Each structure stands twice: as structure tokens, then as C-alpha cells.
Amino acid sequence: MSERSRMRFVVLAYIAFAGASYAQQTEAIDEVRIDAAMHGAFPKASPDWLARLKGDQTMLACSKSRDTPTAEVARTIAAREGATIQYPPDGRLLGDWKRASISPKAAMVFALPTIRRHGKTVAIATLVTSSRMQR
Amino acid sequence: MKNIRNKVTAALVLTSALAGTGQAQQSGSDSIARELDTYRSMMKSDPWSNPGMLDVDRGEALWKTPAGPNNISLEQCDLGLGPGKVDGAFATLPRYFTDADRVMDVEVRILWCMERLQGFERVKLLTRPHPSAGTPVKDLGAIATYVAYRSNGRSFSATFSHPKEKEALALGETLFFRRTGPMDFACSTCHGESGKRIRLQPLPFFSRPDEARKILGEWPAYRVSTAHVMTMQHRIYDCFWQMRLPEVGLGSDVSIALISYLVKQADGGEIKIPGMKR
Numbered sequence: 487m488s489e490r491s492r493m494r495f496v497v498l499a500y501i502a503f504a505g506a507s508y509a510q511q512t513e514a515i516d517e518v519r520i521d522a523a524m525h526g527a528f529p530k531a532s533p534d535w536l537a538r539l540k541g542d543q544t545m546l547a548c549s550k551s552r553d554t555p556t557a558e559v560a561r562t563i564a565a566r567e568g569a570t571i572q573y574p575p576d577g578r579l580l581g582d583w584k585r586a587s588i589s590p591k592a593a594m595v596f597a598l599p600t601i602r603r604h605g606k607t608v609a610i611a612t613l614v615t616s617s618r619m620q621r
Numbered sequence: 622m623k624n625i626r627n628k629v630t631a632a633l634v635l636t637s638a639l640a641g642t643g644q645a646q647q648s649g650s651d652s653i654a655r656e657l658d659t660y661r662s663m664m665k666s667d668p669w670s671n672p673g674m675l676d677v678d679r680g681e682a683l684w685k686t687p688a689g690p691n692n693i694s695l696e697q698c699d700l701g702l703g704p705g706k707v708d709g710a711f712a713t714l715p716r717y718f719t720d721a722d723r724v725m726d727v728e729v730r731i732l733w734c735m736e737r738l739q740g741f742e743r744v745k746l747l748t749r750p751h752p753s754a755g756t757p758v759k760d761l762g763a764i765a766t767y768v769a770y771r772s773n774g775r776s777f778s779a780t781f782s783h784p785k786e787k788e789a790l791a792l793g794e795t796l797f798f799r800r801t802g803p804m805d806f807a808c809s810t811c812h813g814e815s816g817k818r819i820r821l822q823p824l825p826f827f828s829r830p831d832e833a834r835k836i837l838g839e840w841p842a843y844r845v846s847t848a849h850v851m852t853m854q855h856r857i858y859d860c861f862w863q864m865r866l867p868e869v870g871l872g873s874d875v876s877i878a879l880i881s882y883l884v885k886q887a888d889g890g891e892i893k894i895p896g897m898k899r
Binding site: 512513514515519520523524526527528529530531535538539540541545548549552553 | 787788790791792794795796798799800801802803805807809813866867868869870873874875876878
């Protein structure tokens with residue numbers, strides 16, 4: 487075996503092993519049971535939050551395939567998510583950076599969901615910012 | 622005198638010059654990893670320097686002292702090996718308990734005993750069950766640390782043979798890989814490959830038994846940054862918090878299922894409580 491083919495063998499064996507470790511080792515759990523468990527685990531969550539815990543079709547597809555969807559599922563995801571993109575009506579994708587200002591839409595991020603932590607209400611946007619700063 | 626001072630100064634200059642060259646020659650990430658290892662081995666070098674041992678002692682006193690409306694101790698609590706048997710019990714958890722008709726981990730089982738034997742109100746025990754930074758672990762956590770400590774030197778050996786244990790395990794595995802919340806995080810987002818870390822804390826890749834064994838055996842652990850013992854239920858709560866999820870209930874099916882999955886991955890790993898963490 488040449489050095490190169492040996493390397494190739496090792497890489498392929500590693501990929502096969504890694505793939506195997508990701509396969510479901512236990513019996514599958516149905517969605518109803520998962521939802522019931524999640525609802526029970528977050529008793530203080532509002533209906534809005536419960537919907538977020540459940541996730542949308544794309545998140546479910548990614549969870550089910552453990553982030554390695556088949557080519558077909560990946561195409562479905564791309565098509566579905568692509569259809570939700572709204573381009574600016576005037577067709578201009580970039581603004582003038584010299585006259586930069588926060589658009590009302592971007593400002594809304596700061597009014598977006600809040601979360602209860604140790605009895606205080608904290609905006610998620612704040613958390614995201616602070617976690618970025620810690621990195 | 623002057624001579625000695627000169628020699629010392631020369632030595633210092635020489636040392637810092639050498640240290641400077643050394644640092645320049647090392648690749649950045651290697652030297653960081655080495656420094657972190659030194660830091661961790663210093664933390665672990667003397668087990669009795671671990672402040673978590675204070676909570677092991679506190680937990681033992683709480684276990685043996687009569688308390689609650691019924692004014693009895695927890696010494697008749699059945700942790701799975703029979704009433705009052707503490708040695709080795711933690712190594713066999715989580716498991717299914719007939720009396721509660723539920724799979725329970727160490728904290729949920731102790732909670733159950735505090736409620737049923739001692740007569741504490743469950744709601745009160747579950748109001749703010751985890752300590753804030755700088756305050757000691759709550760009584761429940763201290764007792765759990767003591768119970769876990771009494772399995773030191775043993776290996777994780779939960780069997781997951783009862784149908785409800787199998788179900789908890791399967792739910793835990795599914796949830797581990799399930800994206801959720803506003804940021805689409807799954808446990809596997811951070812724990813799905815080797816070599817990741819959050820700031821100074823390396824993150825275990827839980828699908829690899831060698832990594833899972835090493836980490837699971839260290840919890841409950843004393844955390845230097847928050848100056849208290851953190852239990853596994855608290856760890857899961859905090860992971861969910863970092864995933865931008867609401868507060869997960871201590872002892873919910875979700876936390877028990879995830880702990881079951883982690884313990885299963887760590888099967889055969891040695892228990893060394895309390896661990897010492899960043």
C-alpha cells in the first residue's frame with residue numbers, strides 16, 4: 487500500500503466510523519412524545535416560546551438528519567427558505583454607507599423577544615451582543 | 622551585597638529574554654493549550670484544596686440530620702440499592718423507581734425523598750433550585766454531591782434495561798441532536814465534535830465514549846468562576862440558558878432524558894467527584 491492510498495484508507499475509515507457514531511443508537515421517539523416532554527420541561531414558557539421550541543420544518547429536517555440531510559432534502563430546504571427571501575422593492579441591495587442609519591426594521595431587533603432570567607426580563611438581542619463580546 | 626543584586630538582575634533579565642524567545646517560537650494555540658493544562662493540573666494537584674469538598678461534608682451532615690416537617694433524616698432514602706445504602710448508588714443512576722413510577726437521576730431521587738420522607742413541599746424545593754454566582758450550592762445539590770462522592774472510584778454502570786429507562790435514553794438521544802429555540806441550537810451544536818471550547822472551557826464531544834467518560838465522572842463539580850458546586854441538573858439548565866431557551870425545570874423528563882443519554886455515553890467511566898472547573 488503506498489503512503490497516499492494508506493492515507494486515503496485511514497480517512498475513509500474515519501469517515502465511516504464518524505458516520506456510524508452519529509446514527510441513532512436507540513429506538514425512534516415520536517413527535518407527540520417530544521412535544522409533551524418539551525412542554526413539561528418549560529412550564530413557564532408562553533405559547534410563542536413553545537412554538538419556538540418546536541421549530542419550523544427546516545429545523546425539524548435538520549434535527550432528523552443530524553445536520554446531514556440528503557441532497558433531496560437539502561434542495562427542499564433551500565427551495566422553501568429561498569421562497570421566504572424578500573428583496574427590496576427598488577431592487578437596490580446595498581445602501582450608501584456614508585449616509586448609514588439604522589432602518590426601522592433593523593431597530594426592531596432590539597424590541598424582539600425577551601427571556602426571563604433570575605426573575606428579570608432580558609432582551610435576547612442584548613444577550614447575543616454580550617456573548618459576541620465575550621468571545 | 623551589590624554583587625548578589627547584580628547577579629539576580631542578570632538572572633531575571635536572562636530568564637525573561639528566554640521566556641520571550643520561547644513564546645515567540647511556540648505556535649499560538651499550542652502554547653495556550655499548554656498554559657491551560659498547567660492551570661488545570663494546578664487546580665487538581667491537591668484534591669483537598671477543592672472547595673467542593675466542603676459541600677460533600679455539608680451534604681453528609683444534611684443527609685444524616687433530621688429535618689423537614691416530619692423531622693427525620695434521609696438515612697432511610699432508597700437510592701436504588703435499598704434504604705440507606707449510599708455507597709455505589711450514584712454509579713447505578715439514573716434508574717427506574719417503582720415507588721415513583723419514573724426514571725430518576727440522583728438529584729430527582731433525593732428531591733423525592735426530601736418530599737416523601739421529610740415532608741418538604743416540592744414547590745418550595747423547586748423555587749430557584751440553583752445557586753447564583755458566589756453563593757453556595759443549595760441543600761439538594763450539596764446532598765447530591767455527597768451521594769455522588771460516595772461512588773468515587775467506581776464506574777458508571779446504569780443498565781437502562783427497564784422499558785421506561787430505555788425510553789428515557791431514546792428521548793435523551795433524540796433531544797441531544799434536536800435543534801430548538803430562537804437560535805436553532807442543539808446540544809450537538811457545541812458537543813458534536815472534538816476540540817471545541819467556550820472561552821477557557823474545552824467542550825466534550827459526547828458521541829465519543831472516551832470524552833464522555835472523562836467529563837461525566839467529574840460532575841458535580843466545583844466551578845472557580847462562580848465559586849460554587851454545580852450539579853448536572855444545573856449544568857443542563859445553564860446549557861439551555863446558553864442556547865437562549867427558557868428555564869428548564871429541575872427533574873423534568875427532558876433533563877432526566879439528557880442526563881440518561883450522557884451517562885450511557887460515559888458507561889464504564891470512573892467517578893471522581895467533585896471535579897474542578899473553570
